[in-house]
Amino acid sequence: MKILVPVDGSKHAKAAVDFIASRTTLIGRNPEVELLNVQLPVPPRAARMVGRQVVHSYYEEEAGKILKPALTTLKKAGLEATPRWVVGHPSEEIAAIADKHKVDLIVMGSHGHGALAGLILGSVANGVLSRTTKPILLLREKHAFAGDTLKVGIAVDGSKYGRAAVRYVLRHADLFGANAKFTLIHVAPDFAGAVMPDMAGLAMPAFTDEEIRAMQKKACEAAVAPARKLLAKGGIAAEEVCLAGNPGDEISAYAKKRKLDLLVMGSHGLGSFKRAVLGSVATRVAAHCETPILLVREA
Numbered sequence: 001m002k003i004l005v006p007v008d009g010s011k012h013a014k015a016a017v018d019f020i021a022s023r024t025t026l027i028g029r030n031p032e033v034e035l036l037n038v039q040l041p042v043p044p045r046a047a048r049m050v051g052r053q054v055v056h057s058y059y060e061e062e063a064g065k066i067l068k069p070a071l072t073t074l075k076k077a078g079l080e081a082t083p084r085w086v087v088g089h090p091s092e093e094i095a096a097i098a099d100k101h102k103v104d105l106i107v108m109g110s111h112g113h114g115a116l117a118g119l120i121l122g123s124v125a126n127g128v129l130s131r132t133t134k135p136i137l138l139l140r141e142k143h144a145f146a147g148d149t150l151k152v153g154i155a156v157d158g159s160k161y162g163r164a165a166v167r168y169v170l171r172h173a174d175l176f177g178a179n180a181k182f183t184l185i186h187v188a189p190d191f192a193g194a195v196m197p198d199m200a201g202l203a204m205p206a207f208t209d210e211e212i213r214a215m216q217k218k219a220c221e222a223a224v225a226p227a228r229k230l231l232a233k234g235g236i237a238a239e240e241v242c243l244a245g246n247p248g249d250e251i252s253a254y255a256k257k258r259k260l261d262l263l264v265m266g267s268h269g270l271g272s273f274k275r276a277v278l279g280s281v282a283t284r285v286a287a288h289c290e291t292p293i294l295l296v297r298e299a
Contacts, residue, residue, distance in 0.1 A: 001031040001172055002103040005081075006094045006124075008037065009066040012109025015139045017070045019292075020107060021077035024148040026174045033081040035070050036097060037063045038090040059087055091127025098134045104172060110138045133297035135168060137262075140290050149177035150261040153291075154238070155185050155251055155281075158223035161266030165296040166227045169264060170234040176262070182231070182238035185254060186223040187247040188216040216244055248284025255291040264294045 005020060007013040020026075020033060039059045041047075047055045063085035074081045086093050098106050110125045125138060154169060156162035169176070176182075220242035231238050243250040255263050267282045286293060 001026070001029065001105065001174070002101065003031055003033045004036060004094070004098050004101070004103045004106045005033060005070070006036045006038065006090070006106070006108055006128075007066055007070045008090070010109065012139070013066075013070075015109040016107045016137075017073050019137075019139055019145060021073050021079065022145050022148065023175060023177075025176075025178045027077060027079045029174050031079075031174075033074065033079060034097075034101070034103075035067055035074075035081050035083045036094060037066045037083075037085040038093045039063055039085060039087045040090075041087050059085065089127075090124045091131060094124070094128050095131035095134075098128075098132050103134055105175070106132070106134055106136045108136060108138055110140065129295070135294065135296045137292065137294045138286070139292045145261055147177070149179045149181070151181045151183075151259065152176050152262045152264060153183045153185050153251070153255055153258070153260045154227065154264045155187075155247075155266075155285075156223050156227045157186060157247070157281075158226065159266070161296070162223070163226055163230065163266070165264045165266035165294075166230045168294075168296045170230065170236065173234075173236070182236060183258070183260075184224050184227050184231075184238050184240045185243065185251060186220045186241075187243045187245060187250045188219040188223075190244045216242065246284070247281045249288065251281070252285050252289035252291075255285075255289055260291050262292050262294060263289070264296065267295045267297055 003020065005013075005016050007017060017035075039062060042055050042058065063083075067083040067085065071081055071083055084097075086097070094106065094108075097103075106128065108125055108128065125136075129136060152169070154162075154165055156166065169182070173180070220240075224240050224242070228238070228240070241254065243254060251263065251265075254260075263285065265282050265285065282293070282295060
């Protein structure tokens, strides 16, 4: 497994390094891990004044200050990583290197929530998401992992994006620990809000409680069945839960209530607006949930 971990010396980047260092099962498989530091360019005028060699030495020294602690953390965990530094715009360089090196996963720390869609994950994380379709694991600095074995929720909706998420889990099961616990999560529509006028023009429920439960059960089975089949072929058993309501809100609430370590979600490709990069459900989960999110992209 090829993993790219961008580091900038922040507590959010440290969370990404610490996560990799905690993956006992994964480390036993000898993954290829690359640490990447992106240095912002020195202004051209200042660079001309001090000279190319001085500027290069500055970049090298600053990158070393950030890369060495990360390398030490991974080495203590028994994992050798390759350090790399480049100069440029962080999100552009991270995405370009991830694509060029054909990595299987980008692991990034991300700050908390913001009032605007563009601030939910932070400018660098959003920039990477808008430039690559590589799977990205977004970690929260506050979230601590108890050990190697994770409690993982996989959100499925019957689409190809949900199936892509399941297939990723099967290909890289070592990432989640030797005895990971998986739960397939589907959120069915809340048909209880549907109404129709009666003869007097008053709003009346369009469906009975029994009809609503039957429709939700049918919707859940249609969404979960393909994922269940894929996991069974891969020898992985998973619990199943069917919720109802707004998908983003319900998934976030379930992850918090059940204290999941990780949410895996399939997401459509790139959008022209930041709020469209992830899709509305993933964006809402990212905005309301402290649980780390692994986004599996479809080009």
